[in-house]
Amino acid sequence: MESLVLFLPFLLIMGGFMYVASRRQKRAMQATIDLQESLQPGDRVHTTSGLQATVVRFTDDTVDLEISPGVVTTWMKLAIRDRILPEDADEFDDADGLDDPNEADGPADSTNGNRVAKDS
Numbered sequence: 001m002e003s004l005v006l007f008l009p010f011l012l013i014m015g016g017f018m019y020v021a022s023r024r025q026k027r028a029m030q031a032t033i034d035l036q037e038s039l040q041p042g043d044r045v046h047t048t049s050g051l052q053a054t055v056v057r058f059t060d061d062t063v064d065l066e067i068s069p070g071v072v073t074t075w076m077k078l079a080i081r082d083r084i085l086p087e088d089a090d091e092f093d094d095a096d097g098l099d100d101p102n103e104a105d106g107p108a109d110s111t112n113g114n115r116v117a118k119d120s
Contacts (some may be wrong), residue, residue: 040055
């Protein structure tokens, strides 16, 4: 009987943990379903593998994504992780005409993110 009394708090803690984890998983699944139902052709998306693309068309289980001009690939709908939201117009700086204040130093080198010197 004493062993049952000692084991009961462990069962309660594990049961609570499993309940919280299952609720979190249900909320995440519902958010994924809502995202997939709200997508329209022309939306920019991220896939689960990190690819950025534009939605071209849907079927029941798949989505066609344009990854570069003229290159359309077919993916499972579950591969869409999230929508890429357009940048806010408020972030545009009218004083210098640049979106990013760091661009005034020159374009970024795509290999390591360092600035490239301007040719004069």
